Amino acid sequence: MGGEFELRCAINEDLALIRDLARIHAWHAGLRGRRLDDLVLAVNEVAANVLEHGGGAGRLVAVAEDGGLTVRISDVKGTLSPEHLAAARAGPSGARGLGLWLACRLCDEVELDHPGGGARLSLRVHGPVPSRPARAERESAAGPGG
Template sequence: MVRSHARHGGLKGERLEDLVIAVNEAVTNVLDHGGGDGTVTVRVCPGVVTVEVTDVAGVLSADHLRSAQVDPTASHGFGLWVIQRLCDKVRLDQTGHGSRLSLSMCVSSAVHPG
């Protein structure tokens, strides 16, 4: 679903695959560390594709994003770090419906959202 909508929005090649990997990491975090229930929304605007992954339990916080690092001795636990490296913009909002992680990719790699 994400790949199809993002491709329709103009993403292609490595940038398309980077977004798909980042969304997979975000959804895995909801399933493994959140409440296991959430939503995925794809928004296509001129020049930008944004995917919102919501964890209805609201477990993910801004502190998790800020402290995301890679531990070379660990076999897992670096999904948020990967997400932030792959996407042009990553934003986290706490809403009345949980934690919403927004992952944005510009169609052109030369332009980044503000």
């Protein structure tokens, strides 16, 4: 994969772990501050949707590349449609659909496809994300929380 580095994990009921893994990966990829927090919130919302609407299981793959970070979240059910995504982009309607709406607001790009029968939502955040973190940064004692 050249200079890219990635995170792969299963989506399960432990959303706190998924948030932590996404935060650590994004931090090591160079995201900071509000951009980092926004991405973690978007990942949490989409992962929660996988558990509630997408068959209860899924996969997260996060890839840091020059110019940004892409997080692909897939489910097994495949019921998320282009119409759902278009409605979310238009704005929230009632108490439902807020998670997808938030993801659309917090990420620079949100795309949907259906490989292998499941749904896959790709969340992209542009930013100063190097293709590999500097060694000093990887070994920094400050970590993603500080």
